[in-house]
Amino acid sequence: MSSSTAPHAPGREVRPVTTTPPTPSAVDTVAFADPPTLGRRQVLTADDPTPSFGARLRGAGVRVLRASAAIVLFLVIWEVAPRVGLVDQVFLPPLSAVLESFWGLLVSGELGKHVGTSLTRAGTGFTIAVLLAIPLGIAIGWWAGVAQFLGPFLELFRNTAALALLPVFILILGIGETSKITLVVYACFFPILLNTIAGVRTVDPLLVKSARSLGLPPVRLFQKVVLPAAVPTIFTGIRMAGTSSILVLIAAEMVGAKAGLGYLITYAQFNFQITNMYAGIIAISLVGVSINAVLVSLERHFSRWRTT
Structure with missing residues (x-):
């Protein structure tokens, strides 16, 4: 409501003029009402x-x-x-017969003994390779002087197959556990090393510059920036090494071992226990799949920051 005063002549009473705003119609109310909202x-x-x-x-x-x-x-x-006779059952028994032998070896505890022995050897060599390769890979990837000094030497051995050195390891270290574990270390070392170097060298330079501009010391720089950024690439090498540890070890256990999955397969072949031989091969496949699943879970755990 508003009021106004009209001009008047002298001596006359002044009456205010009142202006009443129009009442909005139903159409206006609907037009200016808030739109309906959905729950x-x-x-x-x-x-x-x-x-x-x-x-x-x-x-x-x-x-x-x-x-x-x-x-x-x-x-x-x-x-x-x-x-149906497509292959000779003597050399390739049906799957059901192989699974029956697998169950027999499992119940008797013989399969568990061989699996435990192989996992102990592979795990020991794999752990040693991780502890050696990751720090060395970080040093080579970060400092050019270290890369120039060790690069040619490592390149020479990187192109030498692990199984080609098996006779050398047996000759120098003997036929016992040391030669087998050393062979696993050698086979696992280079996949982890090369992927660690690649991971460190591909860290975003902007992240490093930002961390240094904030005054982050070198140790904290590696801990908070370099290692987290390189983890996915490093774990690619670790997964490759996990597979190599089993494959190389099985070959080593076929020479002069008294236990292990490689020994089980060779022993079954020599004694013409074909179903046991295939049962050992299935056990190797299951062990390899399990190791890869564990490493994938660890990779997701250490790389969870990438999805946050």
Whole structure:
């Protein structure tokens, strides 16, 4: 409401003029009203539909089926081919016979003994390789002088296969545990070393400059910037080394060992226990898959900052 005073002649009473604003009509009220809002449940239903439990379960089943289809097909062929005469059962027994021998070795404890022996050797050599290769790789990747000094020497041995040095290790270190563990160290060392060097050299220079501008000391720089940025590349080498540790060790255990999966396979072959031989091969595959799964979990744990 507003009021105004009209001009008047002298001697006359002044009466204020009152102006009343018009009442808004129903159309105006509707036009200027706030738009209707959807509740949280309505918004989620319209924009981001959540699949039901059954749909999620079916989706997971389809993904598992696609991932395992090739493996299932291979196992079916392994079971059927010897039985229909495509291959001789003497040299390739059906899968069911191999699994029966696998179960027998597992129940008797013999398989567990050989697996434990192989894992102890592989784990020892793998751990030593990690403790040696990562610090050396950081030094080579960070300081050019260290790279120039050690580069040619390491390049020479990097191109020498581990199994080619097995006779040398046996000749120098004997036929016992030392030669086998040393061979595993040698086989695991270079994948970890080379990936550590690559990881350190590919750290974003802007991160390093920013950390130095903030006055971060060298030790903290490695701890907070260089190592976290290089972890994914380092773990690529660690996973490669984990696979190499088992493969090389099995070959070493076939020469002069008295226990281990390599010894089990060789012993079964010499005694024509073919189902036991294939059971040992299956055990090696399961051990390798398990080691890779553990390393993948560790990689995700140490690299979780990349997804935050």
